[in-house]
Each structure stands twice: as structure tokens, then as C-alpha cells.
Amino acid sequence: MLSIKNLHASIEGKEILKGINLEVKPGEVHAIMGPNGSGKSTLASVLAGREDYEVDSGEISFNGKDLLELEADERAQEGVFLAFQYPIEIPGVTTTNFMKTALNKIREHKGLEPLDAVSFLSLMKEKMKLVEIDQSLLSRSLNEGFSGGEKKRNEIFQMAMLEPTLSILDETDSGLDIDALRIVANGVNKLKSDDNATIVVTHYQRLLDYIVPDFVHVLFNGKIVKTGGKELALQLEEKGYDWIKEEAGVA
Numbered sequence: 001m002l003s004i005k006n007l008h009a010s011i012e013g014k015e016i017l018k019g020i021n022l023e024v025k026p027g028e029v030h031a032i033m034g035p036n037g038s039g040k041s042t043l044a045s046v047l048a049g050r051e052d053y054e055v056d057s058g059e060i061s062f063n064g065k066d067l068l069e070l071e072a073d074e075r076a077q078e079g080v081f082l083a084f085q086y087p088i089e090i091p092g093v094t095t096t097n098f099m100k101t102a103l104n105k106i107r108e109h110k111g112l113e114p115l116d117a118v119s120f121l122s123l124m125k126e127k128m129k130l131v132e133i134d135q136s137l138l139s140r141s142l143n144e145g146f147s148g149g150e151k152k153r154n155e156i157f158q159m160a161m162l163e164p165t166l167s168i169l170d171e172t173d174s175g176l177d178i179d180a181l182r183i184v185a186n187g188v189n190k191l192k193s194d195d196n197a198t199i200v201v202t203h204y205q206r207l208l209d210y211i212v213p214d215f216v217h218v219l220f221n222g223k224i225v226k227t228g229g230k231e232l233a234l235q236l237e238e239k240g241y242d243w244i245k246e247e248a249g250v251a
């Protein structure tokens with residue numbers, strides 16, 4: 001589904017990603033961990049097509065398409081979903097209206113008719129139940145005055161509605177409390193299928209108790225220096241990152 005080959009990327013002339021290689025297949029959950037400043041959020045942002053980042057070399061193919069050729073909104077229409085560390089607030093636009101527009105944009109791209117009001121409402125109800133989000137949140141302006149946990153819940157709701165093929169969750173520093181961790185984890189687990197894949201960027205080994213990853217990758221200084229199974233996250237929790245740096249010869 002996703003194939004990243006020797007990706008180099010920089011911001012304001014400073015090289016951050018220094019040769020990332022990653023293969024993600026349908027049905028898989030990949031966790032990306034690593035010390036502060038190693039490039040985790042940069043990788044998520046480059047995948048989502050955020051403009052501040054310059055891709056210097058390398059390839060990213062997504063379902064056979066060259067992802068780097070696509071603008072951020074085109075990537076979303078192709079089924080890439082990025083949940084940011086800090087979701088933006090959009091005063092005056094209700095979550096419901098935002099979702100309607102986003103969903104119909106994606107449907108249009110797939111050559112489908114926009115959903116009529118009744119079908120849209122029944123889809124919303126079904127997904128609200130799935131991610132346990134409160135109706136009152138959906139009639140408020142998007143993210144405005146939402147608590148951290150509410151923003152997270154809302155993001156997982158958006159994910160449920162849009163049914164992306166590839167979800168990228170950047171949870172490195174979002175101040176998730178235990179409830180919010182569970183919200184994110186339950187959402188990801190419930191939405192998991194053989195047709196979609198998830199990349200979770202996290203510092204929290206705890207999150208991986210709830211979302212069991214198929215692979216854990218350790219990013220250090222812009223490169224993936226170690227890949228393992230879910231037990232790697234437990235080793236990191238116990239021993240920190242120094243042993244990995246030594247093992248990779250980057251200490």
C-alpha cells in the first residue's frame with residue numbers, strides 16, 4: 001500500500017529525514033517511536049503533504065501512485081488521513097458541516113453522488129456510536145474550545161466517517177490522558193480492517209498496550225535504525241534509547 005524509499009526531507013534548509021525506508025501493507029499497524037527531535041512528526045507531515053517541508057530525494061508510492069506528485073487535498077481524496085498532534089480550530093464551521101463537505105469531496109473523487117441529508121445523518125449516527133462521541137460536540141464549531149480529549153475523539157470520529165485507506169496518527173506530544181489514549185486506541189482498533197493500514201507515531205508505550213502494532217520502528221536522527229515487533233516497544237520502555245543508538249552505531 002505504502003512504499004517509502006530512501007526519503008530525504010528538510011525544513012528551512014535543514015535536513016531532517018536522512019533516508020527513510022518503510023513498507024506498509026494493507027491490514028498492518030506500524031508504530032513509529034524515537035527520541036525527541038528524531039523526525040517522527042516530520043515524517044507524518046511529509047506523508048500528508050504539508051507545504052513547509054521540502055522533499056530532497058526519494059520516493060513515496062501509495063497504492064501505485066506517486067504520492068509526492070499529489071497536493072495535500074488530493075492525498076486526502078486518495079484515502080490518506082492525518083490526525084495532527086494539535087488539531088486546528090475552525091470557528092463558525094460546525095463539525096457536522098465540515099464532515100459533510102469533506103465526505104462529499106471524497107465521494108466526488110470516487111465518482112459517487114453526494115450523500116443526501118437522510119443517509120448522511122444515519123451514517124453520522126452509526127459512526128458516533130462506534131467512537132462514542134456526543135451529539136452536542138458535532139453541532140459546535142470544529143475544535144473551538146474542545147478539550148484535548150474532545151479533539152482526539154472528534155478526530156477519530158472524522159476517521160470513522162472518511163474511512164481512509166491509510167491513517168497516520170501523530171500522538172507524540174498531544175498530552176493525551178488515559179481516557180484520550182483509550183479513545184484513540186479503541187477507535188483505531190474498531191476501524192481496523194484488511195483493507196486499511198495505520199501508522200501511529202507515539203512516545204507512549206502505553207498506547208501500544210491498547211493498539212497492538214504489527215511492527216515498531218525506531219527513528220533516530222532522521223533514519224529508521226531498528227524495526228521489531230510489539231515487544232520492541234516494551235524494551236524501549238524498560239531500557240530507553242541508548243542501547244539502540246549503540247547497536248546502530250550512532251551513539
Ligand SMILES: Nc1ncnc2c1ncn2[C@@H]1O[C@H](COP(=O)(O)OP(=O)(O)OP(=O)(O)O)[C@@H](O)[C@H]1O
Nearest residue numbers: 011012014016035036037038039040041042172173
Ligand atoms: N521550522 C523548523 N526550522 C528548523 N528546524 C525545525 C523546524 N521544524 C522542525 N525542526 C527540527 O526538526 C527536527 C525534527 O523535528 P520533529 O518534530 O520531526 O521531531 P519528532 O521526532 O517528532 O520530535 P518530538 O518527539 O519531540 O515530537 C527537530 O530537530 C526540530 O527542531
